[in-house]
Amino acid sequence: MSIMKIENLEAKIGDKNILKGLNLELEAGKVHAIMGPNGAGKSTLSKTIVGHYDVEITGGDITYKGKSIKDMEPEERALEGIFLSFQHPVEIPGVNNAYFLRTALNAKLKYEGKEELNAAEFLRAMKKHLEMLGMKSDMISRSLNEGFSGGEKKRNEILQMLILEPEVIILDEIDSGLDIDALRQVSEGINKMKDGKRTFLVITHYSRILDYIEPDYIHVLKDGKVIKTAGPELVPYLEEHGYDGIKED
Amino acid sequence: MANEGLDTAISGEYELGFEIDIETDIIEPGLDIDTLKFISKKKEEPEWMLDLRIKALKKWETMTEPHWGKLDYTPIDYQSISYFAAPKEQIDSLDEVDPKILEAYEKLGISLDEQKQLAGVKVAVDAVVDSVSVKTTYSEELEKHGVIFCSISEAIRDYPELVKKYMFSVVPMADNYFAALNSAVFTDGTFVYIPKGVRCPMELSTYFRINAMNTGQFERTLIIADEGSHVSYNEGCSAPTRDDHQLHAAVVELVILKDAEIKYSTIQNWYPGDETGKGGIYNFVTKRAICEGENAKVSWTQVETGSAITWKYPSCILKGDNSVGEFYSVAVTTLAQQADTGTKMIHIGKNTKSTIISKGISAMKGQNTYRGLVKINSSAVGARNYSECDSLLIGSECGAHTFPYLESKDTQGQVEHEATTSKISDEQLFYLRQRGITEEDAVSMIVHGFCKQVFSQLPMEYAVEAKALLELTLEGSVG
Numbered sequence: 261m262s263i264m265k266i267e268n269l270e271a272k273i274g275d276k277n278i279l280k281g282l283n284l285e286l287e288a289g290k291v292h293a294i295m296g297p298n299g300a301g302k303s304t305l306s307k308t309i310v311g312h313y314d315v316e317i318t319g320g321d322i323t324y325k326g327k328s329i330k331d332m333e334p335e336e337r338a339l340e341g342i343f344l345s346f347q348h349p350v351e352i353p354g355v356n357n358a359y360f361l362r363t364a365l366n367a368k369l370k371y372e373g374k375e376e377l378n379a380a381e382f383l384r385a386m387k388k389h390l391e392m393l394g395m396k397s398d399m400i401s402r403s404l405n406e407g408f409s410g411g412e413k414k415r416n417e418i419l420q421m422l423i424l425e426p427e428v429i430i431l432d433e434i435d436s437g438l439d440i441d442a443l444r445q446v447s448e449g450i451n452k453m454k455d456g457k458r459t460f461l462v463i464t465h466y467s468r469i470l471d472y473i474e475p476d477y478i479h480v481l482k483d484g485k486v487i488k489t490a491g492p493e494l495v496p497y498l499e500e501h502g503y504d505g506i507k508e509d
Numbered sequence: 510m511a512n513e514g515l516d517t518a519i520s521g522e523y524e525l526g527f528e529i530d531i532e533t534d535i536i537e538p539g540l541d542i543d544t545l546k547f548i549s550k551k552k553e554e555p556e557w558m559l560d561l562r563i564k565a566l567k568k569w570e571t572m573t574e575p576h577w578g579k580l581d582y583t584p585i586d587y588q589s590i591s592y593f594a595a596p597k598e599q600i601d602s603l604d605e606v607d608p609k610i611l612e613a614y615e616k617l618g619i620s621l622d623e624q625k626q627l628a629g630v631k632v633a634v635d636a637v638v639d640s641v642s643v644k645t646t647y648s649e650e651l652e653k654h655g656v657i658f659c660s661i662s663e664a665i666r667d668y669p670e671l672v673k674k675y676m677f678s679v680v681p682m683a684d685n686y687f688a689a690l691n692s693a694v695f696t697d698g699t700f701v702y703i704p705k706g707v708r709c710p711m712e713l714s715t716y717f718r719i720n721a722m723n724t725g726q727f728e729r730t731l732i733i734a735d736e737g738s739h740v741s742y743n744e745g746c747s748a749p750t751r752d753d754h755q756l757h758a759a760v761v762e763l764v765i766l767k768d769a770e771i772k773y774s775t776i777q778n779w780y781p782g783d784e785t786g787k788g789g790i791y792n793f794v795t796k797r798a799i800c801e802g803e804n805a806k807v808s809w810t811q812v813e814t815g816s817a818i819t820w821k822y823p824s825c826i827l828k829g830d831n832s833v834g835e836f837y838s839v840a841v842t843t844l845a846q847q848a849d850t851g852t853k854m855i856h857i858g859k860n861t862k863s864t865i866i867s868k869g870i871s872a873m874k875g876q877n878t879y880r881g882l883v884k885i886n887s888s889a890v891g892a893r894n895y896s897e898c899d900s901l902l903i904g905s906e907c908g909a910h911t912f913p914y915l916e917s918k919d920t921q922g923q924v925e926h927e928a929t930t931s932k933i934s935d936e937q938l939f940y941l942r943q944r945g946i947t948e949e950d951a952v953s954m955i956v957h958g959f960c961k962q963v964f965s966q967l968p969m970e971y972a973v974e975a976k977a978l979l980e981l982t983l984e985g986s987v988g
């Protein structure tokens with residue numbers, strides 16, 4: 261069953277056409293990996309899905325659970341269960357990380373008509389995630405992403421994913437800049453979310469993270485289009501031959 | 510489509526713009542000696558007070574309006590203002606306040622009924638409407654502790670010795686143009702005296718309401734903390750939405766003796782005018798504290814969200830050895846508001862210490878200027894100052910300016926200054942929205958984070974109020 265369908269998507273940033281008739285179908289509960297050369301449009305695709313203001317859709321459509329989300333506000337898409345772990349998470353000085361996380365979680369609980377958590381309940385719920393991700397507890401009392409190292413920012417993205425429990429999870433180069441332990445911990449976090457219902461779109465340049473999280477599908481994105489979809493067996497081939505030799509499906 | 514949310518209006522409605530429907534006694538506009546005689550007579554003042562008023566008027570007439578502030582406004586015609594307005598049917602008994610006024614104060618969230626106040630936190634209130642104090646609550650209970658809490662008009666009649674001794678002692682009559690004007694025409698305000706060694710048993714507060722049209726409000730507040738005493742005082746204010754500008758020129762004097770402490774908090778929410786600059790209060794205020802004795806401590810905390818123009822520099826004269834002055838400020842300018850605000854810390858005594866934390870927020874076409882002076886006299890051996898001035902810009906049409914001045918005659922003084930300017934970026938807002946937080950909540954989240962250091966200085970109930978007020982001020986037609 262498909263949960264998200266991207267059809268003939270065309271999108272530009274400024275005057276530059278970046279997505280040029282992209283087709284992609286995400287199957288519910290599966291792990292989809294996207295690989296492709298620098299500048300191919302991978303981050304643009306993820307931004308387009310979450311409604312980033314930089315991107316203008318000029319053609320095609322994105323449907324989520326059967327409904328077009330093209331005109332939805334970013335916060336609504338988020339509340340409907342679409343999560344993006346940013347390639348470069350922005351720093352927000354002065355906003356306490358724990359306070360932010362709780363606000364985001366409570367916004368979601370409220371949207372779903374559930375009871376909001378108080379500060380104590382929330383901290384308790386968060387503690388176990390911190391441990392698993394190897395995050396020091398001072399990281400949640402600090403300002404959101406401010407002065408975080410590259411790896412700490414990525415762990416903090418995963419922490420948000422674990423707390424918000426989204427349905428479609430887009431991870432844009434979550435593995436870039438992670439040390440060996442962090443890569444394992446982050447992968448563990450991702451695997452914890454794999455429950456056969458949640459759907460992943462994992463953008464990466466490296467096979468290492470894919471060894472941990474075992475994708476169901478590999479899509480090759482090149483020059484604004486998905487040119488090939490295959491099983492995980494494609495990864496070693498790409499590692500060896502690069503993207504040049506890939507023929508369009 | 511680069512985030513319209515930010516570029517368009519980020520400004521909420523002014524919620525307190527209603528008018529209290531009462532009859533008002535108001536004198537004809539104009540200012541001369543007869544005006545002063547009229548005010549003095551209305552207030553049943555002794556002769557000496559009238560003489561001082563006349564002296565102040567004469568001085569004022571020789572002075573010129575200052576224009577060094579980074580403020581742009583149409584000149585004020587002082588003869589077109591009415592200098593006295595009072596709700597009619599003012600009955601002498603304090604218990605008989607016009608129900609409409611009580612109701613209006615309820616609407617502002619302030620109960621003037623002692624019975625109705627929630628148990629637990631007691632706050633004594635002096636309620637000032639236009640030129641008169643309409644009611645002061647808990648005066649009797651405070652009296653048991655020797656605390657005097659009354660209107661300045663009453664103090665002039667009942668405690669002339671204290672008034673003569675301290676009024677004009679911190680802000681001299683002709684200190685500046687607006688102070689001189691106030692000295693001549695001041696109408697009401699609050700008087701507080703905390704006796705030796707007394708910790709004031711409740712929060713004191715004054716709520717100023719401008720109601721009548723074409724009037725100015727010229728209140729005068731005098732607080733004296735005798736040796737070893739402690740008081741926390743809060744002031745709030747608001748005014749109806751009107752198309753013309755109204756002048757508010759207040760003077761506040763604080764005297765802190767040996768080992769005493771005053772915490773003075775302000776939540777300023779005068780009507781700010783509209784986005785084109787029409788209407789709004791011109792707020793020209795002189796606030797000054799003197800730490801007379803050793804170990805005296807004063808802190809000014811202000812949250813400035815209202816007024817079309819704010820010109821205000823709460824200052825501390827640190828005369829006693831080891832005395833401490835603090836200034837915590839959040840100033841918000843949105844719409845077409847302009848604020849030129851800051852503080853002066855004058856170090857005279859040995860080992861005096863001052864802290865300045867200033868947070869300026871500008872949105873829409875708001876212009877926010879911090880102007881601060883740290884002056885260290887040669888006598889102030891071991892003086893220390895820490896200043897931090899941060900500006901936050903929302904959108905691209907607003908501005909922030911910082912003018913820190915330092916005069917140090919003592920090389921032993923230790924002065925530290927930090928300043929930052931940041932902008933709420935589209936990328937930050939987007940990040941928060943991607944986590945399901947609405948754009949408005951995202952803005953207020955960043956703003957609260959920015960103001961945290963200042964809000965934490967406010968008494969709890971006021972911190973909550975300040976937070977809500979800020980939210981309302983910056984809330985807007987997003988998207």
Ligand SMILES: Nc1ncnc2c1ncn2[C@@H]1O[C@H](COP(=O)(O)OP(=O)(O)OP(=O)(O)O)[C@@H](O)[C@H]1O
Pocket residue numbers: 273274276278296297298299300301302303304305314347
């Ligand atoms: N804000 C922008 N302004 C101008 N060009 C942009 C902008 N954002 C992206 N681009 C351009 O769009 C193209 C696609 O960028 P995108 O970030 O989607 O690539 P990517 O596949 O994620 O690359 P990488 O693997 O390096 O992360 C690039 O040529 C990039 O320079």
Ligand SMILES: [Mg+2]
Pocket residue numbers: 302303304347432
């Ligand atoms: Mg990218």
